[in-house]
Amino acid sequence: MTRAELFGQIQKKNSFLCVGLDTDLNKIPKHLLNTEDPIFEFNKRIIDATAQYAVAYKPNIAFYEAYGVKGWQSLEKTIAYIPKDIFILADAKRGDIGNTSKMYAKAFLENMNCDAITVAPYMGEDSVKPFLEFDNKWVILLALTSNAGGKDFQNLELTQGGELYEEVLRKSQEWGTTDQLMYVVGATRAEALTNIRKIVPDHFLLVPGVGAQGGSLKDVAQYGMNNQCGLLVNSSRGIIYASQEEDFAEVAEEKARELQLEMQQYLSEFL
Numbered sequence: 001m002t003r004a005e006l007f008g009q010i011q012k013k014n015s016f017l018c019v020g021l022d023t024d025l026n027k028i029p030k031h032l033l034n035t036e037d038p039i040f041e042f043n044k045r046i047i048d049a050t051a052q053y054a055v056a057y058k059p060n061i062a063f064y065e066a067y068g069v070k071g072w073q074s075l076e077k078t079i080a081y082i083p084k085d086i087f088i089l090a091d092a093k094r095g096d097i098g099n100t101s102k103m104y105a106k107a108f109l110e111n112m113n114c115d116a117i118t119v120a121p122y123m124g125e126d127s128v129k130p131f132l133e134f135d136n137k138w139v140i141l142l143a144l145t146s147n148a149g150g151k152d153f154q155n156l157e158l159t160q161g162g163e164l165y166e167e168v169l170r171k172s173q174e175w176g177t178t179d180q181l182m183y184v185v186g187a188t189r190a191e192a193l194t195n196i197r198k199i200v201p202d203h204f205l206l207v208p209g210v211g212a213q214g215g216s217l218k219d220v221a222q223y224g225m226n227n228q229c230g231l232l233v234n235s236s237r238g239i240i241y242a243s244q245e246e247d248f249a250e251v252a253e254e255k256a257r258e259l260q261l262e263m264q265q266y267l268s269e270f271l
C-alpha cells in the first residue's frame with residue numbers, strides 16, 4: 001500500500017487505529033475452542049467487528065508461530081480474510097545478515113503479501129536493506145520501544161552526542177524513503193515525540209502501548225501527529241480481550257469505536 005492510499009484510508013475512516021491480533025488460545029472465549037480453527041474463528045469475528053474503525057491490522061507473529069503449522073495456517077487465513085483496503089503489518093521483529101533477511105522479507109512481504117514488517121535495527125544497514133526492495137511495502141524499524149527494558153540500550157548516550165534511538169532515526173533515513181520506512185515509538189514514551197518529530201518530521205510512526213500498557217492517545221496525537229497524520233496507533237489486548245465471554249466481538253467493536261471517536265477528534269484538532 002502506498003503512503004497516499006494509507007492517508008486516504010485515515011481520512012475516509014477518520015481513524016488511525018491499528019488493531020493488534022495477538023491471539024492467544026488461553027485468552028479467547030472457551031466456546032470457540034470447539035471450532036475447527038479457533039484462532040482464525042476468533043480473528044474473523046474481531047475483524048468483522050472492527051474493520052469499519054481500523055486502518056491497519058497487526059498480527060503479532062509470535063502468537064501464531066507458538067502453535068506450529070496450525071498457527072501458521074491460521075495466520076495465512078487471517079491475512080487472506082482482512083479486507084484489501086486495510087494495511088497489514090506483520091509484527092515479526094526480524095533482522096539478520098543480508099541473505100537471511102532476504103528470506104524473511106520474502107516470507108512476509110512476498111509470500112504472505114503483508115504491507116509491512118517490523119524490523120530490529122541492531123544489525124545495521126545490510127540487515128535492513130533486503131526488506132526495502134519491494135514496491136509499496138514498508139519496513140517499520142524499532143526506535144523507542146514501549147517496554148521498560150527499552151531504556152537499557154535505546155537511551156544510551158553516545159560518545160558523539162545524542163542517544164542511541166536518535167542515531168537509529170538519523171542513520172536509517174539514508175537507507176530508504178518516507179514512502180518505505182516507518183518507526184516504532186511506544187505510546188509509553190510519548191514525552192520523546194516532540195524530539196522524535198524534529199528528527200523524522202514526515203515519517204509514519206507505529207505507536208503501540210495504548211490500552212493495556214497505559215499510554216495516552218491524547219499525548220501521542222498531540223506531540224506525534226504530522227500533516228499527513230503520520231501515526232498508526234495500535235491496541236491489541238485492550239480491544240480483543242475487552243470481554244472474554246461470548247459477547248467478545250461486540251465489546252471489541254465498542255472499544256474500537258471509542259478509540260476511533262477519540263482519534264476523529266484529534267484529527268480535527270491537530271491535523
Ligand SMILES: O=C(O)c1cc(=O)[nH]c(=O)n1[C@@H]1O[C@H](COP(=O)(O)O)[C@@H](O)[C@H]1O
Nearest residue numbers: 060091118145146186208212213235236237
Ligand atoms: O512492534 C510492536 O508492535 C511493539 C513495539 C513496542 O515497543 N511495544 C509493543 O508493545 N509492541 C507490540 O504491540 C502490541 C501491544 O499489545 P497491547 O499492549 O496488548 O496493546 C504487542 O503485539 C507488542 O508486541
